[in-house]
């Protein structure tokens with residue numbers, strides 16, 4: 554079995570698992586309790602937050618632990634938009650966001666009368682200039698991803714953040730696909746919100762965090778004063794601890810890991826070229842090397858997916874699967890148009906530093922068998 558769907562989720566690292574089990578076994582207290590069991594739990598929580606803040610160069614109190622990327626995106630977007638709607642009701646995002654951003658914004662439009670502008674890629678890119686052109690005096694929030702989950706395309710978030718210094722709109726970045734792959738320095742980045750999810754960097758599922766600078770926003774979950782009164786509910790301590798361990802591990806020697814993944818990617822592509830396999834890449838530069846979004850002319854992605862699955866290889870189309878059927882990708886539609894054959898031919902191969910060269914060789918061999926026969 555070969556797992557090449559790391560952008561969907563990644564296997565839990567051994568160190569994260571060990572950290573998780575240790576907390577589950579040894580520290581069951583509620584961090585909000587004042588007795589010794591509670592204090593032991595609250596110490597772990599405090600230390601985990603501090604370690605995370607150090608990794609990201611921000612203040613401890615700017616980090617809110619959540620249930621993952623979807624919740625973090627919802628909290629930043631709904632929380633900020635609803636708290637600031639008296640200043641304006643215009644939101645800016647891109648057409649290539651994850652559904653946890655797009656659907657949240659749609660909800661604000663449908664139920665609260667917000668207006669949204671969707672930036673579409675132009676010549677294969679989203680630019681800060683496009684954000685500049687979309688800005689209005691009543692724009693209160695800009696939300697863009699850092700790297701696209703279907704193609705790995707890296708958006709110019711530093712430039713967008715820079716230009717927003719001259720505008721009162723807050724800036725939210727969905728960094729779910731980048732966290733753990735590239736170092737993030739929040740002081741330098743200067744964004745207001747940033748979302749992350751542990752299961753994309755070898756941490757457990759159902760845990761993540763939102764970085765929120767000292768900006769005012771409504772909470773989504775009411776009922777307790779946890780997370781500095783910004784997210785009620787007893788913290789998932791074991792998962793939080795495991796997440797921090799996984800992030801430390803991912804960022805340790807991150808350049809070596811990036812180089813390794815780049816090498817694996819090049820290996821797959823050069824083998825396909827050598828064997829004169831007809832393929833195209835759906836890519837925009839710059840991009841993370843982890844994602845190979847690739848199409849094979851006249852081969853439909855659902856049949857390819859199925860046949861690779863039968864051969865023990867897990868990949869995906871990158872777009873949402875609903876009730877077992879593959880919806881056409883809104884990301885590829887934004888890049889290539891809704892009628893492009895790329896939408897039905899493309900698959901996403903997503904790598905991690907835990908994949909090996911042997912796996913790449915076997916994958917290409919199976920792929921060639923399927924395409925040839």
Ligand code: PLP
Pocket residue numbers: 560561620621622623624626651653698700701702727729730750751759761
């Ligand atoms: N944002 C992006 C870019 C993603 O790729 C994902 C997950 O695929 C999410 C948000 C949602 O994260 P989670 O699965 O933790 O809710």
